[in-house]
Amino acid sequence: MPKPANPRFDLQDFLPYLLTQAAEAASQGFQQIYRDRYGMTRTQWRVMANLGKFGAMTARDICEISHIEKTKVSRAVAALERAAMLQRSPSEHDRRAEILSLTENGLAAFADLGERAVDYDLALRRSLRGKDFAELNRVLRAIMSQRLAAMPPEG
Amino acid sequence: MPKPANPRFDLQDFLPYLLTQAAEAASQGFQQIYRDRYGMTRTQWRVMANLGKFGAMTARDICEISHIEKTKVSRAVAALERAAMLQRSPSEHDRRAEILSLTENGLAAFADLGERAVDYDLALRRSLRGKDFAELNRVLRAIMSQRLAAMPPEG
DNA sequence: GAATTATAGTTGCACTCGCAACTAAGTCAA
DNA sequence: TTGACTTAGTTGCGAGTGCAACTATAATTC
Numbered sequence: 001m002p003k004p005a006n007p008r009f010d011l012q013d014f015l016p017y018l019l020t021q022a023a024e025a026a027s028q029g030f031q032q033i034y035r036d037r038y039g040m041t042r043t044q045w046r047v048m049a050n051l052g053k054f055g056a057m058t059a060r061d062i063c064e065i066s067h068i069e070k071t072k073v074s075r076a077v078a079a080l081e082r083a084a085m086l087q088r089s090p091s092e093h094d095r096r097a098e099i100l101s102l103t104e105n106g107l108a109a110f111a112d113l114g115e116r117a118v119d120y121d122l123a124l125r126r127s128l129r130g131k132d133f134a135e136l137n138r139v140l141r142a143i144m145s146q147r148l149a150a151m152p153p154e155g
Numbered sequence: 156m157p158k159p160a161n162p163r164f165d166l167q168d169f170l171p172y173l174l175t176q177a178a179e180a181a182s183q184g185f186q187q188i189y190r191d192r193y194g195m196t197r198t199q200w201r202v203m204a205n206l207g208k209f210g211a212m213t214a215r216d217i218c219e220i221s222h223i224e225k226t227k228v229s230r231a232v233a234a235l236e237r238a239a240m241l242q243r244s245p246s247e248h249d250r251r252a253e254i255l256s257l258t259e260n261g262l263a264a265f266a267d268l269g270e271r272a273v274d275y276d277l278a279l280r281r282s283l284r285g286k287d288f289a290e291l292n293r294v295l296r297a298i299m300s301q302r303l304a305a306m307p308p309e310g
Numbered sequence: 311g312a313a314t315t316a317t318a319g320t321t322g323c324a325c326t327c328g329c330a331a332c333t334a335a336g337t338c339a340a
Numbered sequence: 341t342t343g344a345c346t347t348a349g350t351t352g353c354g355a356g357t358g359c360a361a362c363t364a365t366a367a368t369t370c
Contacts, residue, residue, distance in 0.1 A: 008269065008270070008273045009204075009208070009269035009270070009273050010208065011201070011204045011205065011208060013276070014272055014276055015181055015276050015279055015280065016178065016181045016182040016185055016275075016276075016279075017201075019177050019178035019181050019182070020178040020182055021222070022174050022178070023171065023174035023175040023177070023178040026170055026174050027171040027174070027175055030171055041325090041326075043326085043327095046166070046172075049164075049166045050166065052164075053164070053165065053166060058348080058349095059348070059349065060347085060348060060349085067176075069327085069328070069329090070348080070349070070350090071327080071328075071350080071351085072326085072327070072328085073349090074348095074349060074350060074351090075326085075327090075350090075351095077349095078350090091348095094335075094336070094347090094348075095334085095335060095336085096335045096336070096347070096348040096349070097335095097347095097348055097349080098348085098349085114163065114164035115163070115164070117164050117169055118163050120171075121168070121169055121170050121171075124171075125170065136291065196355090196356070198356080198357090213318075213319095214318070214319065215317085215318060215319085224357080224358070224359090225318080225319070225320090226319090226320075226321085226357080226358075226359080227356085227357070227358085228319090229318095229319060229320060229321090230320090230321095230356080230357090232319095233320090246318095249317090249318080249365075249366070250364085250365060250366085251317070251318040251319070251364065251365045252317095252318055252319080252365095253318085253319085311370100312369100312370095313368100313369085313370085314367100314368080314369075314370095315366100315367080315368070315369090316365105316367070316368090317364100317365080317366070318363100318364085318365080318366095319362105319364090319365105320361105320362080320363080320364105321360105321361085321362075321363100322359105322360090322361080322362095323358105323359090323360090323361105324357105324358095324359095325356105325357080325358090325359105326355105326356085326357080326358105327354105327355085327356080327357095328353105328354095328356105329352105329353090329354095330351105330352090330353090331350105331351085331352080331353105332349105332350080332351075332352095333348100333349090333350080333351100334347100334348085334349090334350105335346100335347080335348080335349105336345105336346080336347070336348095337344100337345080337346070337347090338343105338344085338345080338346095339342105339343095339344090339345105340341100340342095340343095
């Protein structure tokens, strides 16, 4: 069988691949926590985290802050509501919109998961002792902020 | 509505979140390329990349190298075969296994996408000029190599 | 060498996702 | 104040995924 087809390309150095793998590895352990303890998906966790951190707001606000698709937010909100962790109240200014907020249940879950997230993040970073995290964070943020719409070779 | 629930936790500094967002942003543009040009999914692209880079091997080998679930590999292989980009031949030593390899079609697609991947990666890194990529790669690889099975707070 | 156990790979099912289409409500302009 | 357009949020549908169960072959053990 033919061996090397494209000597220039190496998946192991391909930044999207590296990032995706690193993200999966880093997320896996925490995912187990919110899944096992509360039966939540990642989207639900992220919606909860935003509501917990920033307080009540509309689904649209969550979309803007978190860059999650509105359909994902819609379903996550419905699921959190079914689980009695989130409540809706009508907006006074716009009858299309609903103000979302965490219930006591939801706040308790967020307090719990927030603590665990802090611990988890600390353990993760500690396990990578000696790395330059300030630089890492800067680079990751720079990458996140890109909207790489089929970026041309010339960047 | 209540505002701050957990002052210690900030999603914006949570490493799994940063990595996931960065990975999505970095992958999006290239995903469009293999999707629009060949109708491929990410898993199919990754299977192809491994076969293209390392030559013929079994599905099991691909699983080990790439850490993709065997069912994902199985379906990606089936899809690539349907698209005439991959062929199977029986293993001589083990009648359960099949040796997978790219067809001429598949090799051509890999050559094309490999070139584009190199360009894309270059453009992506160039757009982040001034960052320490050696350090970034080291950190990402360190994170990837972790198997963080619900890691305890003490790391 | 028959029974057990492990392995390569596939399939069924339930679930999440992305996209397009939809409903309902708000906005704007003549 | 009617009509065109925009926006908040939901739903249907096709597709990818994870997990468990399955088939077929290999390896092991008594």
